[in-house]
Amino acid sequence: MTAMSAEERGDLAQALLPEAAGLVCAVREERPEQIAARLRGLSRYELEALAVVLAAIVDPDRGLKEALSWVDFDEYGEPTKYRPSTRRTVREAAPDVAPRGRGVDRVAVERALRGGQVNLNAAERSMAVDIGLRRGMSYDDVAAALRMDREAVKRSWERSKTRARKEGRWVPPMQVGEISGVA
Template identity: 45%
Template sequence: MSRELSMEERGDLAEAMLPVAANLAVLVHGDGGPEEVRDVLDGLDDAQRNALIVVLAGLVDPDRPMGAVLGWLDFNEHGQQIVPNWDDRATLRAVADETESADDWDGVDYVAIDRWLRGQRITLNRAERVAAILEGLRRGLTYRDMDQLAGVRPGSTYQFISRERKAAAARGEQLPGDVPPETSRKFTEPEVVDMRERSAGGATDLELALAFGVAPQTVERIVRGLHYPAFGGPLRAKKSGQPSESSRVLFNGATAGFAIAS
């Protein structure tokens, strides 16, 4: 039985697979054929193949329209030339949603949720994960705490529940029992000063959002002085040009799928 890799080892493996992923993308986009692709894949072991799949998925933006994602395909599986549908505005994320089974939502095991919140590695379906996050927030856990419980990269829990909130809002609904923490979170002056000083020291809005249990937009308003203008601390004069969290943690992000599906 193969040993389970640590987070650090998965990150190193994903980084090592990036050149392989780039080579495979170049081959598929016209610089090679089936034989070359097979040669690349045949030279990998199971762990490397899994890492390659995750890295390739990480290089794709799920919110790009399908016309842009697949527009380069101008031949079908029979070798016949076709005209790409560049006007297909459905996103890759929408296509992924179509693969969800009823089991993703049917039934919520509250005993399993309680065990998960107590630190046990329990496999939760999608509905249970939503319920677990909301219950965790009610118990005073931060998004970072729940990232650690799930064994995923920092920011994954917040991004997951944000998508679920947006999807519910698009249906004209609200997640059962959900009160977004940032709507009721009140800060003391020492907390505001601490947040502003950490921002001035280089912390990103996402890092601070995870630390304080609010949305990154709330952090931005606080560090710019739009919220709590009477409190002290260094203010950000304008929107930060800091690189996004997703670009800073490319390889850690690419390995998230090894630990838990998000």
């Protein structure tokens, strides 16, 4: 999928406004199964856009206590006496998040490793190389599945191992698919 123009994004947000309003009401009035059915009908891109539309509906300077005042039940639907006692606003409760690009689609990574014609972003391609090699695929098999050069796969694997070591994660001493001479 190509990037959307500002006009296309606006059209999508406008088209999803009824879905957003419906979800707001459903969360307050419907059963979890009904909410799940509502969400199942949306594509991944519509869900991402819906999250943005819903966020646009919320006033970030509204107090958390006021924003959550309608919640008078627990996860089992039982009445609760919980009320946020904080005076923080929605904005103050939001964590600082560094931009991460468009994220990683794990399903797309799996499809690509099975040889599907999937366009992966850089983070997804790196993850696919890491997963493929850790599963025992050879450099050549990963390169073919991801439509990459064998040397590019090796470089990506080396960078992945370096990152993993810095983060304290286990790294196989050699690429599993390249182990030979073991009887």
